Amino acid sequence: MDQMEQEILDVELTEKNKNPKVSINKWFVLAILWIGIAFCFTRGLFYDIQVLFSISLLILATIANFRNHKFELVITLAIIVLGMFNLAHFFPFEVTFSIFFLKFNPLLFLLALVHFFLNKNSLGPQIQGFLGNSPQSIQEESDSRVNGFKHRFSQKSEQELEEIINSEMIVAEAKKAAEELLIEKYKTDQE
Known part of the structure; x- marks a missing residue:
């Protein structure tokens, strides 16, 4: 067996993410959300329950990303979805429209799309696993x-x-x- 075949076999045999490289893609959206939280504090939103809830969610996502948890990207996407439906506030301003009683934030929808496309190789199979297997x-x-x-x-x-x-x-x-x-x-x- 030549060297290239051996390397291909080794890659398929070994557990994935044993020594993962640090990826800017998985941190990009989290950094934007943390910056939004910092702006919330500069606007005096210290005691807003939705901002405090957002901080706890971001802490969870940040810890998952640092520990390279299996579902780190899904956790971040779920947090963005909560913000999309105004259950969590990440920014001191709102760009929303309502459908019946439900508010929808298109800015966070775009952020969710950015997160998905930056991490589609890792996130796609995980979402598929949740939905269809x-x-x-x-x-x-x-x-x-x-x-x-x-x-x-x-x-x-x-x-x-x-x-x-x-x-x-x-x-x-x-x-x-x-x-x-x-x-x-x-x-x-x-x-």
Whole structure:
């Protein structure tokens, strides 16, 4: 196996986000919201309950981003959506229009779109996971990945398979494939 194939295999095998790079994209919208909160304070909105609620939400999103939480981008998007429907105030001014009893903030809608498009590679699959994946389709996808890894690992020795199983950086599907192959090898050795 040449070096490039090995690198591709290693990238697919290893857990994602073990050593993530700092991305300006995920911080851009949060920075704008924090700047808006700072302007709220300069306008004397210290005790507005919606501003205080917004601060607590932003603290949650900031902590999630610092800790590289799995749903950091979804949390930030959810916070923006709360602001879009005026449940949280991030700016000292309002640009809203009403639909029946519901106020809608188009400025935060645009901010949500910016957040989505800046982070669409990470955020798209997470949103899709929330909205559309049934447990059956998730299981089918997992089984398909296990079968793919079994095919790739079919020529590996027992020792290499055990190394895959014991590695902490390997994805669960690859470990499962290695375990199944080891079981099959033990069965054929006993016959």
